[in-house]
Amino acid sequence: xxxxxxxxxxxxxxxxxxxxxxxxxxxxxxxxxxxxxxxxxxxxxxxxxxxxxxxxxxxxxxxxxxxxxxxxxxxxxxxxxxxxxxxxxxxxxxxxxxxxxxxxxxxxxxxxxxxxxxxxxxxxxxxxxxxxxxxxxxx
Numbered sequence: 001x002x003x004x005x006x007x008x009x010x011x012x013x014x015x016x017x018x019x020x021x022x023x024x025x026x027x028x029x030x031x032x033x034x035x036x037x038x039x040x041x042x043x044x045x046x047x048x049x050x051x052x053x054x055x056x057x058x059x060x061x062x063x064x065x066x067x068x069x070x071x072x073x074x075x076x077x078x079x080x081x082x083x084x085x086x087x088x089x090x091x092x093x094x095x096x097x098x099x100x101x102x103x104x105x106x107x108x109x110x111x112x113x114x115x116x117x118x119x120x121x122x123x124x125x126x127x128x129x130x131x132x133x134x135x136x137x138x139x
Contacts, residue, residue, distance in 0.1 A: 009102060023101055035059070037089030038121065042079065044088075049074040063125045072125065079121040084108065091119065 005011045015021035026034060042062070043054040050071045057065055066072050084091040092108070099106050108117055124130040 009104065009106075013102065025097060025101070033089065037087055040088045041082075041086060042075075042121065042123070045075055045078045049078060062123060066125075072123070072130075076123055079123060080118075082119040082121060083116060084119070086119075 002008075003011060010016055013021070039057065039059050042059065043057040046052060046057065046062070046065050047054045050066055052065055054065060066075055095106050095108070109115065110117055122132060124132070
């Protein structure tokens with residue numbers, strides 16, 4: 001069995017058997033700030049990787065700024081390997097909220113090696129095969 005109490009932080013959660021939970025995490029203003037921060041970070045990567053002006057960039061219009069597969073692959077090569085400092089908002093301030101929801105301490109480091117875990121921002125373009133079915137990674 002891949003998922004055990006010692007390998008899966010969700011193992012003892014009341015929603016474990018369902019595989020997910022919809023929990024209050026951010027209010028509307030906090031969500032807006034989070035989305036704006038992610039938007040600014042992705043816009044900066046698009047500008048750097050694709051050499052395009054990103055005035056008017058939104059996440060919903062990503063595909064209007066990044067129009068080729070080659071450009072998209074350049075962007076996602078970066079968005080698959082981000083760290084807190086790559087964002088324009090305080091990512092680490094979110095950890096205490098997750099700790100409270102899960103009832104346990106969390107870190108951005110792999111416990112055994114102390115190596116920092118990267119953050120993945122998944123970008124799914126409309127009418128594409130970029131989707132990733134819901135799943136749970138066990139680390």
